[in-house]
Amino acid sequence: MSRFGEVDDQYDPHALEQRVFDYWDDVDAYEQTVEHRSDGESFFFVDGPPYTSGSAHMGTTWNKSLKDVYIRFLRMQGYDVTDRPGYDMHGLPIETKVEEKLGFENKKDIEEFGEENFIQECKDYADEQLEGLQSDFKSFGVWMDWDNPYRTVSPEYMEAAWWGFSKAADRDLVEQGHRSISQCPRCETAIANNEVEYEDVEDPSIYVKFDLEDREGSIVIWTTTPWTIPANTFVAVDEEGDYVGVRAEKDGEEELLYVAEAKHEDVLKEGRYDDYEVVEELTGEDLLGWSYEHPLAEEVPDHVDGEGVFEVYAGDYVDTHGSGTGLVHSAPGHGEEDFYRGTELELPIFCPVGGDGVYTDEAGKYEGQFVKEADDEIMADLEANGALLASGTVNHSYGHCWRCDTGILQIVTDQWFITITDVKDELLDNIEDSEWYPQWARDNRFRDFVEEAPDWNVSRQRYWGIPLPVWTPEDRDDDEDMIVVGTREELAERVDQDVDPEAVDLHKDTVDDLTITEDGTTYTRVPDVFDVWLDSSVASWGTLDFPSDDSRFDELWPADLILEAHDQTRGWFWSQLGMGTAAMGEIPYDKVLMHGHALDEDGRKMSKSVGNVVEPDVAIERHGSDAMRMFLLSANPQGDDMRFSWDEMGTMENHLRTLWNVFRFPLPYMRLDGFEPSETDLESVDDDLELVDEWVLARLQATKAEMTEHLEAFRQDRALEALLEFVVEDVSRFYIQAVRERMWDEEDSGSKTAAYATIYRVLRESVTLLAPFAPFVSEEIYGTLAGEADHDTVHMEDWPAVEEYWVDEQLEEDVALLRAIEEAGANARQQAGRKLRWPVPRVVVAADDQRVVEAVERHTTLLEERLNAREIELVSPDSQWGELDYSAEADMSELGPAFGGRAGEVMTALNEARIEETTLEALEEAVSDVLEDDESITEAMVSFVTETPDGVAGTAFGLDNDDRGVVYVDASLTEDIESEGYAREVIRRVQEMRKDLDLDVEERIALDLAIDDDRVADLVSEREALIREEVRADELGDLEVDNGARKEWEVEGVMMEIALEPLAAADASK
RNA sequence: GGGCCAAUAGCUCAAUCAGGUUGAGCGCCACUCUGAUAAGGUGGAGGCUCUCGGUUCAAAUCCGAGUUGGCCCA
Helix, strand or coil, rough: CCCCCCCCCCHHHHHHHHHHHHHHHHHHHHHHHHHHHHCCCEEEECCCCCCCCCCCCHHHHHHHHHHHHHHHHHHHHHCCCCCCHHHHHECHHHHHHHHHHHHCCCCHHHHCHHHHHHHHHHHHHHHHHHHHHHHHHHHHCCCCCCCCCEEECHHHHHHHHHHHHHHHHHHHCCEEEEEEEECCCCCCCCECCEEEEEEEEEEEEEEEEEEECCCEEEEEEEEEHHHHHCCEEEEEEECEEEEEEEEEEEEEEEEEEEEEEEHHHHHHCCCCCCCEEEEEEEEEHHHHHCEEECCCCCCCCCCCCCCCCCCCEECCCCCCCCCCCCEEECCHHHHHHHHHHHHHHCCCCCECCCCEEEEEEHHHHHHHCEEEHHHHHHHHHHHHHEEEEEEEEEEEEEECCCCCCEEEEEEEEEEECCCCHHHHHHHHHHHHCCCCHHHHHHHHHHHHHHCCCCCCCCCCCCCCEEEEEEEEEEECCCCCCECCCHHHHHHHHHCCCCCCCCCCCCCHHHHHHCCEEEEEEEEEEEECCCHHHHHHHHHHHCCCCCCCCCCCCHHHCCCEEEEEHHHHHHCHHHHHHHHHHHHHHHCCEEEEHHHHHHEECCCCCCCCCCCCCCHHHHHHHHHCHHHHHHHHCCCCCCCEEEEEEEHHHHHHHHHHHHHHHEEEEEEHHHHHHCCCCCCCCCCHHHCCHHHHHHHHHHHHHHHHHHHHHHHHHCCCCHHHHHHHHHHHHHHHHHHHHHHHHHHHCCCCCCHHHHHHHHHHHHHHHHHHHHCCHHHHHHHHHHHCCCCCCCCCCHCCCCCCCHCCCCCCCCHHHHHHHHHHHHHHHHHHHHHHHCCCCCCEEEEEEECCCCHHHHHHCCCCHHHHHCCCCCCCCEEEECEEEEEEEEEEEHHHHHHHHHHHHHHHHHHHHHHCEEECCCCHHHHHHHHHCCCCCCCCCCCCEEEEEEEEECEEEEEEEEEEEEEEEEEECCCCCCCHHHHHHHHCCCCCCHHHHHCCCCCCCCCEEEEEEEEEEEEHHHHHHHCCHHHHHHCEEEEEECCCCCCCCCEEEEEECCCEEEEEEEEHHHHHCC
């Protein structure tokens, strides 16, 4: 890219991006940029590793775009940023994908296939997915260390997990325990609560009578899981709830039933009783200690037994007004709450169900059946035993395995835990050490979650994961005397077998058979692998390959910034806090930027089944990577979800097109004049700068300040908005318009050079500011503007600093006022029906304050040009323009307190009043109808507003909804104005014809005019010199057009025929 | 079922914290400009500010209840 070289006429994002990719390759742009900052202050960013199944969707694309914009911004601010991307590659999702691929149905198939082979298949699959993600991320210009990502399956990363876990064990936070967990019976493993997905399903809904011992009657419970009845251990009630004893009659038989008072009607209706009577009113407390008989005592002979079982206890999870009966069937073997309460009551924990969801021999009659399939038989048996009060079905949400969609079961098994509940206070304290954007996410959601978090079950009975580094004595499998290995080196030292710490892979197949023998005891490994959430929880040191590489840990850890979507509150934000606290006693990150999810155009989540997914590559295809990134980055990154919008993305492409036009406009002139920015910088042309140059430079300073502030507050959307406002409104629509004529000047002039230097500086800094957002187009523009002494890539530039010298807030306001006046003037012109091409004799600016007067006085000429006015007349604030009427605008903050409920009515009257002088007396007179005797209008309540008089068009102008004056356009015609107007009409049409003929700008022509109206023809001929000059016509007269064009036009109702031909052609034809 | 967040023009969002006549950009329509030209300018249409209550002289804004959507949890 040579300086001021030829560029595409049109912004073509695809060709441009391809060129930039090639260019980046050629000059090693990324590597140079990283190297350029290698001496800078360290900034430790940690990438939340995406899971390697599936490809990048709009959400991940948004996430990576955000990371990219902040990494680039930080680099430009001088930081040496850690930018190693990561990939989360273990876990059940990949296992189930591979199982599907291989046609497996359960664990047996895997065992037959061979653990080692299966692990290899999973590894291959994850690697393949990783490649896909890498190329997706690269495709929209994300600059991270793609050659060296951290992978959770690498030995050094797995070691980081072992190390963290062993540190937690050192702090006595690792234990093995008998716990109620969610089990997927197909995957035959525990799954985390946040891996449970809830779906609506139809389940049995049964009411069961438990006959009371030592007294008449039964208590009634309700459940949707008949299969848990065999494990019933106790019944829970609300101690403070109201219950009733009901004598109910059905088919001539009477029963005494106990249920919650609030539910007794519902329950009896379900049971289709003929009649009933409340015979007893009691509280939950009265029921405590009542004993009952197990309804399936015969079918399940080995049912739970012991002191205190089959009794009524208080339980705080009971709701006497919710669904059910107010008495809750409790089976500690099949429910978390039941488990905790059962443990508290020191009742036995009975779970006659295996990890595969099949009843064990403890389930008696039901042994060998899959639990859900035993529901019918259990209900039949209850019926036969006279215990079934009612049965039906219910539609409710029930947990399913996130991967294979199998209904989960609550069972009790032996699992390994990090007992984070032991350090709950430390966790809550540590939260305070992190800064969140937005802060409510930390103080509400995150805090709530941490407060309620149970111990972390980290063990999974699966294959594709990091093996638990736990060895237990051969004859036992609990946490007594366990050995936790922290590093590969330690492993090599302690195991009985030969292990090369450099080469060992650490996956299950390689460590399963390793044993440790110490003090005469042989230890074997616990066969479980880690919950995949544990993998990413150690990313803050895994990224650094710590502990195997300890060169950077002390300097960098903890992370300065992490940046993920809000689902990670319960995911990575949490797992890192838990692991960081358990292992290190600290939160492993300082700042969190939490963004939302990408929703579709209707605000629903994108989902494959709904078919509303927008693929990032389709978006890139339609609008280019830069436009897509800018769209994504224009969304608030703090908590809110983003609604996808093709329109908005298209708008971003339009803005880039505008930037492209702004950029390419001055190039030919600069090239022609040999403008050399390294010799002619802004400072050297200072004396020749015109006001508009100083203004655009002042706006540039304000834009830089604003952007920096927003980016530092993690509001890149506002930073981008500020930049686009500057480029589109200030540079394109105002500055370029204002300097065009200076650039067309064929003579060398100080003014022209000053304009070059100004626009050069503006463009250079604008693309530098844009670079983090739209790295491709910024690079190409920068490359065209930059010289030998500049960097190879815009991304090596320093973030542009505010230069105090050019800051000029007063000038900014001046021009803002002028632009407001101009805009109002254009409006008034249109109302008066006068095109801009036709001059108007005068424009009157009625200023409300001295600032407006100053602004107009300093820029009268500019205003005359812009509004095509022969004269600008200024009416100062202390005088009034004679022809005006007035009305009043009410200030509600004054009116409200004064008039109370009638304030609205008074406001309307004031708005509608018409008076000839701006006095309160006149105004009060005009609104006397709505005023009571003792009421008056005060100065503070109103501001007077001018009303347009007849024959003159007027439009108010102001800043930020604050009126500052009115512009009146006097559009009356004189002969001179008509002459110029018609001449301009002719010129415009000749120009258009020149253009149609593709004539060079410099080319001379011969011109012929035939105008149907003599008066108009005379008026036009008065301006012949002007026409000749503007259209470069050397000859005027009769033309036989051979080599040119002839066309008829209608101008303001007058027909005119115009013919022209290039002079070279005209000569040839003679 | 619970917690958090959101709901304002056809679309994307401001204005909500500190109550005072709802704004911008995009899109649409009309007009206009023409040496950036698949650009530019001006105007117009388009809002019971999700609903229902409450507080207040005054509510998009504060409070309560609900509806819809999103995330998380059960």
